[in-house]
Amino acid sequence: MLEQLAISTLNGLIYGMLLFMLASGLTLIFGMMGVLNLAHAAMYMLGAYLGYQISKTLGFWPALFLAPIALGIGGALLERYGLRTVHPHGHIAELLFTFGVAFIIQEAVQMIWGRIGVPYRIPAELDFPLFRLFDTPYPAYRIFLLVIAVAIFVGLFAVLSRTRIGLIIRAALTNPGMVGMLGHDVPRVFMLVFGAGAGLAGLAGVIGGPIFVTSPSMAGTLGAILFTVVVIGGLGSVPGALVASLLIGLVQTFAVVLDVSLSDLLNVMGVNILRGGIFDDIRHTTVAQIAPILPYLMLLIMLVVRPRGFFGSRDV
Amino acid sequence: MISTALRGRSGAIVWILAIGLALLLPEFIPSKAALTKMCLIGIAIIFALSYNVLLGQTGLLSFGHAVYFGVSGFAAIHIINLIGRLQLPIPVFLVPLMAGVVGAVFGLLFGALSTKRHGTAFAMISLAIAELVAASSLILETFFGGESGVTTDRSLGPSFLGIDLVSQSQVYYLIVGWGVVSAGGMYAFTRTPLGRLALAVRDNPERAEFIGYSTRMIRLLAFIVSSFFAGIAGGLAAINYEIMTAANLATAASGTVLIMTYIGGVGYFYGPIIGAIVISLIQLSLSDVTPAWLLYLGILFIVTVLFSPTGIAGLLERHLPPLRAGLFHRLIPSYLLSGAAGLVFCAGAVALLEMNYHVTLNAHEGPLLRLFWLTVDTTQPMAWVLAMLTGVVGFFLFRKTWPYVANAWSDVDMRLRESKP
Numbered sequence: 001m002l003e004q005l006a007i008s009t010l011n012g013l014i015y016g017m018l019l020f021m022l023a024s025g026l027t028l029i030f031g032m033m034g035v036l037n038l039a040h041a042a043m044y045m046l047g048a049y050l051g052y053q054i055s056k057t058l059g060f061w062p063a064l065f066l067a068p069i070a071l072g073i074g075g076a077l078l079e080r081y082g083l084r085t086v087h088p089h090g091h092i093a094e095l096l097f098t099f100g101v102a103f104i105i106q107e108a109v110q111m112i113w114g115r116i117g118v119p120y121r122i123p124a125e126l127d128f129p130l131f132r133l134f135d136t137p138y139p140a141y142r143i144f145l146l147v148i149a150v151a152i153f154v155g156l157f158a159v160l161s162r163t164r165i166g167l168i169i170r171a172a173l174t175n176p177g178m179v180g181m182l183g184h185d186v187p188r189v190f191m192l193v194f195g196a197g198a199g200l201a202g203l204a205g206v207i208g209g210p211i212f213v214t215s216p217s218m219a220g221t222l223g224a225i226l227f228t229v230v231v232i233g234g235l236g237s238v239p240g241a242l243v244a245s246l247l248i249g250l251v252q253t254f255a256v257v258l259d260v261s262l263s264d265l266l267n268v269m270g271v272n273i274l275r276g277g278i279f280d281d282i283r284h285t286t287v288a289q290i291a292p293i294l295p296y297l298m299l300l301i302m303l304v305v306r307p308r309g310f311f312g313s314r315d316v
Numbered sequence: 317m318i319s320t321a322l323r324g325r326s327g328a329i330v331w332i333l334a335i336g337l338a339l340l341l342p343e344f345i346p347s348k349a350a351l352t353k354m355c356l357i358g359i360a361i362i363f364a365l366s367y368n369v370l371l372g373q374t375g376l377l378s379f380g381h382a383v384y385f386g387v388s389g390f391a392a393i394h395i396i397n398l399i400g401r402l403q404l405p406i407p408v409f410l411v412p413l414m415a416g417v418v419g420a421v422f423g424l425l426f427g428a429l430s431t432k433r434h435g436t437a438f439a440m441i442s443l444a445i446a447e448l449v450a451a452s453s454l455i456l457e458t459f460f461g462g463e464s465g466v467t468t469d470r471s472l473g474p475s476f477l478g479i480d481l482v483s484q485s486q487v488y489y490l491i492v493g494w495g496v497v498s499a500g501g502m503y504a505f506t507r508t509p510l511g512r513l514a515l516a517v518r519d520n521p522e523r524a525e526f527i528g529y530s531t532r533m534i535r536l537l538a539f540i541v542s543s544f545f546a547g548i549a550g551g552l553a554a555i556n557y558e559i560m561t562a563a564n565l566a567t568a569a570s571g572t573v574l575i576m577t578y579i580g581g582v583g584y585f586y587g588p589i590i591g592a593i594v595i596s597l598i599q600l601s602l603s604d605v606t607p608a609w610l611l612y613l614g615i616l617f618i619v620t621v622l623f624s625p626t627g628i629a630g631l632l633e634r635h636l637p638p639l640r641a642g643l644f645h646r647l648i649p650s651y652l653l654s655g656a657a658g659l660v661f662c663a664g665a666v667a668l669l670e671m672n673y674h675v676t677l678n679a680h681e682g683p684l685l686r687l688f689w690l691t692v693d694t695t696q697p698m699a700w701v702l703a704m705l706t707g708v709v710g711f712f713l714f715r716k717t718w719p720y721v722a723n724a725w726s727d728v729d730m731r732l733r734e735s736k737p
Contacts (some may be wrong), residue, residue: 036440224567
């Protein structure tokens with residue numbers, strides 16, 4: 001029991017940190033530009049595929065740098081030549097644009113790498129058990145992912161709170177118009193942040209790909225979970241994204257191992273209600289089965305109870 | 317929603333002609349396959365029109381509209397099965413109405429959660445609800461039937477005035493009938509005070525609040541109306557296919573209706589009708605020819621967002637004044653020139669994409685690919701170079717010739733202004 005608890009906690013933390021690498025970029029872009037980048041998860045997928053492709057020829061370590069850089073440049077260009085064109089038409093047009101980009105990336109990935117997944121494996125240098133947790137060997141690669149994600153968080157936090165560009169970004173989060181009036185090139189900052197967000201998504205893809213299967217379906221569900229993270233954490237708030245990512249990572253990981261259902265609970269309490277038809281489905285559904293819908297339930301509850309999220313300064 | 321072309325007497329004539337065409341089409345094209353396709357298009361038209369009540373009229377971008385279509389479809393399947401089991405005296409052709417009510421109830425439920433907000437937040441919540449329902453559909457097996465879905469037999473119900481829905485052509489006329497009723501209903505909705513207020517809420521929610529209306533209530537009511545008509549479409553789909561699966565309410569289905577409506581043109585009432593017809597035809601004809609058709613659809617969508625946000629209907633409306641003033645011939649030469657260059661570019665791009673798809677997906681078929689009327693050997697580097705060259709030259713020519721189109725238009729616009737007093 002204790003062993004399972006410890007392993008699930010660690011796994012949940014790692015999944016949560018991966019979510020954070022994606023959600024931090026998403027929430028910064030959203031907070032500054034008001035643009036919800038629907039293609040963010042697709043960029044994560046593209047990062048995984050690029051990582052796979054590059055590591056096939058050059059090895060994993062060059063891929064770790066090249067794929068995020070490629071995606072960062074791609075993201076910046078997308079902002080400069082795509083988003084900026086539709087910006088005058090309002091947020092709906094921007095959303096539609098990123099929706100179209102996600103659609104095209106999805107199809108392009110299938111065109112280039114096929115409709116089934118690719119065998120993107122953990123690099124040999126990191127493919128060993130690092131330590132034993134009780135009796136279970138724990139893979140080194142997962143710890144490597146955790147270290148990178150923590151480093152990203154520290155780096156992001158340092159840039160945002162200690163540097164001049166971070167100051168401008170934070171100012172632009174609250175009042176982009178005024179920052180522009182003060183003589184800063186806000187569109188350029190937007191482009192940089194968008195590129196950095198895309199790069200982070202790419203990095204998450206490169207290191208997440210070998211653990212979470214690299215296939216064309218990897219973007220679909222993750223995208224919606226990311227949006228729930230951003231809303232639950234509070235729009236534009238990086239600490240909020242961290243808390244919400246870890247929360248959802250832990251909840252989902254723990255839910256998967258909980259094999260109890262409502263009927264078990266009712267039996268323990270000795271209550272005999274909810275019989276027949278659709279109620280049987282509800283009673284016999286285990287917590288593990290509803291794991292995929294828990295984030296959305298949390299989002300709906302959050303919207304009713306506290307629409308601004310944990311750390312948000314304004315309502316959604 | 318501005319509808320300049322289809323208004324007044326000439327508008328009424330166009331609508332009557334369209335309905336007449338829909339009724340007579342099976343006479344002109346008597347093939348069975350064509351009839352199946354027309355049923356599919358008819359359902360898509362109702363669904364897209366209902367989506368535009370949200371997007372075009374109320375300014376709400378939803379990524380989960382298929383939820384209301386799908387859930388109502390599932391409900392319709394169960395209703396028909398119930399009619400059959402209990403021998404109820406309810407004709408099956410009324411089931412879409414009940415499915416619409418189911419859609420409206422779910423619209424009230426989920427709309428209450430999401431219509432407090434608009435814009436991006438609304439879009440996000442709609443996506444979360446869509447994922448929630450899609451994931452639940454695999455859990456609640458009694459209602460949704462799990463992976464395999466639920467099935468029915470539309471001829472289970474009582475025959476009423478000879479309508480037993482056994483033949484596909486009866487289903488087609490049923491779809492046309494409900495389509496006319498739904499389109500009429502939604503058009504009437506745009507003329508009601510509530511429909512007008514929805515426009516106000518779309519354009520300036522703050523001012524709508526200031527003149528004393530609850531924007532939330534207006535959004536919610538529009539949401540319910542939209543879900544009701546989506547439910548009618550779902551009920552018709554249940555009758556037509558006699559099966560509903562989780563794919564019918566998945567986010568991909570919501571994406572398709574969004575693409576249809578937007579490419580058709582959200583600013584015009586008839587835009588979604590054009591979009592549903594065009595996209596369905598693309599889907600039906602291209603999906604047999606090329607595995608890349610979804611990619612082409614995505615590119616078409618992005619191009620629409622970037623360069624023609626008013627959609628196909630917007631393009632049509634733009635060309636009406638020159639047509640009426642007899643100035644259209646001034647545009648033709650530049651269109652031919654630029655269009656030819658655009659075709660060269662498209663040919664190159666399509667060749668590249670198709671060759672790529674062929675190499676990755678159909679490698680087992682050998683290196684030869686039938687492209688248009690040519691057979692291309694994908695192992696020859698020359699083929700790739702030629703395709704790339706065609707694309708680049710075409711793009712360059714298109715960039716060079718586009719100014720002619722712009723010039724022709726500014727000339728036409730000037731003449732139009734002069735002719736008006």
